[in-house]
Amino acid sequence: xxxxxxxxxxxxxxxxxxxxxxxxxxxxxxxxxxxxxxxxxxxxxxxxxxxxxxxxxxxxxxxxxxxxxxxxxxxxxxxxxxxxxxxxxxxxxxxxxxxxxxxxxxxxxxxxxxxxxxxxxxxxxxxxxxxxxxxxxxxxxxxxxxxxxxxxxxxxxxxxxxxxxxxxxxxxxxxxxxxxxxxxxxxxxxxxxxxxxxxxxxxxxxxxxxxxxxxxxxxxxxxxxxxxxxxxxxxxxxxxxxxxx
Amino acid sequence: xxxxxxxxxxxxxxxxxxxxxxxxxxxxxxxxxxxxxxxxxxxxxxxxxxxxxxxxxxxxxxxxxxxxxxxxxxxxxxxxxxxxxxxxxxxxxxxxxxxxxxxxxxxxxxxxxxxxxxxxxxxxxxxxxxxxxxxxxxxxxxxxxxxxxxxxxxxxxxxxxxxxxxxxxxxxxxxxxxxxxxxxxxxxxxxxxxxxxxxxxxxxxxxxxxxxxxxxxxxxxxxxxxxxxxxxxxxxxxxxxxxxxx
Numbered sequence: 001x002x003x004x005x006x007x008x009x010x011x012x013x014x015x016x017x018x019x020x021x022x023x024x025x026x027x028x029x030x031x032x033x034x035x036x037x038x039x040x041x042x043x044x045x046x047x048x049x050x051x052x053x054x055x056x057x058x059x060x061x062x063x064x065x066x067x068x069x070x071x072x073x074x075x076x077x078x079x080x081x082x083x084x085x086x087x088x089x090x091x092x093x094x095x096x097x098x099x100x101x102x103x104x105x106x107x108x109x110x111x112x113x114x115x116x117x118x119x120x121x122x123x124x125x126x127x128x129x130x131x132x133x134x135x136x137x138x139x140x141x142x143x144x145x146x147x148x149x150x151x152x153x154x155x156x157x158x159x160x161x162x163x164x165x166x167x168x169x170x171x172x173x174x175x176x177x178x179x180x181x182x183x184x185x186x187x188x189x190x191x192x193x194x195x196x197x198x199x200x201x202x203x204x205x206x207x208x209x210x211x212x213x214x215x216x217x218x219x220x221x222x223x224x225x226x227x228x229x230x231x232x233x234x235x236x237x238x239x240x241x242x243x244x245x
Numbered sequence: 246x247x248x249x250x251x252x253x254x255x256x257x258x259x260x261x262x263x264x265x266x267x268x269x270x271x272x273x274x275x276x277x278x279x280x281x282x283x284x285x286x287x288x289x290x291x292x293x294x295x296x297x298x299x300x301x302x303x304x305x306x307x308x309x310x311x312x313x314x315x316x317x318x319x320x321x322x323x324x325x326x327x328x329x330x331x332x333x334x335x336x337x338x339x340x341x342x343x344x345x346x347x348x349x350x351x352x353x354x355x356x357x358x359x360x361x362x363x364x365x366x367x368x369x370x371x372x373x374x375x376x377x378x379x380x381x382x383x384x385x386x387x388x389x390x391x392x393x394x395x396x397x398x399x400x401x402x403x404x405x406x407x408x409x410x411x412x413x414x415x416x417x418x419x420x421x422x423x424x425x426x427x428x429x430x431x432x433x434x435x436x437x438x439x440x441x442x443x444x445x446x447x448x449x450x451x452x453x454x455x456x457x458x459x460x461x462x463x464x465x466x467x468x469x470x471x472x473x474x475x476x477x478x479x480x481x482x483x484x485x486x487x488x489x490x491x
Binding site: 177178199202230242 | 382383385390394402403406410413417422
C-alpha cells in the first residue's frame with residue numbers, strides 16, 4: 001500500500017504532462033488564440049473585404065454601368081466575388097501555424113484533431129465569411145440589387161460561407177505543405193464550391209423573383225450540415241499527411 | 246480468399262499476373278471497339294431526327310461512362326490505399342488518373358462537336374455538359390495535387406483523400422447542377438426524352454461501351470506495370486527481371 005503522496009505522483013499521464021484541460025477549454029483556447037492573432041494583425045481580416053469591394057467595382061467598369069443590366073446579374077456577381085474573397089483568405093488558414101510549429105502542437109494535443117481543426121475553421125468563418133455577408137448588402141446597393149433581396153443575400157452568404165470555410169479547409173490542409181500552394185488550392189476547392197454557389201445565388205434570385213427562398217436556404221443548411229459531419233475528418237487526415245510527409 | 250487478395254497486393258505477384266491478363270484485354274478492346282465502331286458508324290440506321298450526326302453517340306456515351314466510372318474506381322483504390330496501406334492500389338490510381346481526365350475531355354469534346362448539328366452551337370450550358378466540365382476540373386486537381394508534393398508517399402495520400410472527398414461531392418454537384426439547369430433554362434434541347442433506340446442502334450453502343458471498358462482495364466494494367474517497375478526499381482526482383490531482359 002503506497003502512501004497518498006506517492007500515488008498522487010503517478011496519476012494520469014495527462015496530468016503528468018501538465019495537460020489538465022477538457023475538450024471544451026481546448027476548443028475555447030484554440031479559438032481565442034486564433035482570434036487574438038487575427039485582431040493583432042487586422043490586415044488578414046480586412047484584405048478579403050477590400051478584395052470583395054474591388055472586384056465588385058470592376059464589374060460595372062468592365063460590363064456596363066446600366067442599372068437594369070447590373071440588377072439582373074447582381075446576385076451572381078456578389079456571390080462569385082464573395083466566394084473568391086473567401087477562397088483568397090483560405091491559404092493563410094493553416095500556413096503560418098505550420099511554419100511556426102503551432103500546428104504540430106495541435107497534432108500532438110491529447111484532444112481529437114478534427115474538433116480542434118473545426119475550431120480554427122469556425123474562427124476563419126467568423127473573421128471572413130460573416131464580415132463578407134454583412135458587407136454584401138452595401139455592395140448590393142452599388143449594383144442596384146432589387147429591394148427585398150438584401151436580407152436573403154446576407155443570410156445566404158452567412159450560411160453558405162460557413163460551408164465554403166469548412167470545405168475549403170480540406171484544400172488548405174492538403175496544400176499547407178506545398179510551397180506556393182495558392183493556385184493549387186483554388187484548383188482543388190473551386191469545383192467543390194459549385195453546389196454552394198448554385199443554391200446561394202439561387203436564393204437571392206428567388207427572393208428577387210418573389211418565389212420562395214426557404215428551399216434554397218434549407219439546402220444551404222443541409223450542405224453545411226453534411227460538410228460539418230464529413231469534412232473535419234478529411235481536414236484532420238490532410239493535416240497529418242501534410243505535416244508528416 | 247483473403248490469402249489470394251493479400252498475394253495480389255504484392256507488386257511482384259501482380260506484375261506476373263497482369264502480364265498474362267493484359268494481352269487478353271487489349272485484344273478484347275481492339276475487337277469490341279473495331280466491331281462496334283464499324284457497325285455503329287457504317288451499318289446502324291441513321292436517326293430519323295438527327296440523321297448521321299447521332300453516330301457521335303458511339304464515342305460520346307462510352308467516354309462519358311468511363312469518365313465517371315474511373316473517378317469512382319480511383320476513389321475505391323484510394324480507400325484501399327488509405328485503410329490497408331496497399332501500395333498497389335495507389336499505383337493503379339496513379340495509372341488511371343490521366344486516362345480518366347482524357348476520357349472526360351473526349352466526352353466534352355464529342356459533346357461540343359455533337360452540339361453543332363443538334364443545338365447549332367459548340368457549347369451549351371447543358372446540365373450534363375456542365376457537370377462533366379466540373380468532373381474534368383476535379384481530375385486536374387487530383388493529378389496536380391499528386392505532382393505537387395516532394396515526397397511520393399505524401400502526394401499519394403493527399404491525392405487519395407482528395408479523390409474520396411471528390412467522389413462524395415460528385416452526386417451533390419450533379420444534382421445541384423441539374424436543379425440549376427431546370428431553374429434557368431427550359432429543357433428544349435433535351436436529347437434524353439427521345440424515343441427508345443431500336444435494337445440495331447443500341448447493340449453497337451453496348452459493344453462500344455464494353456470495348457471502352459476493356460480498353461480502360463488494358464491501359465490500367467499496362468500503366469500499373471510501368472508504375473510498379475518505376476517505383477520498385479531498387480528491388481531485387483525488378484533488377485533480376487531487367488537483367489534478364491537486357
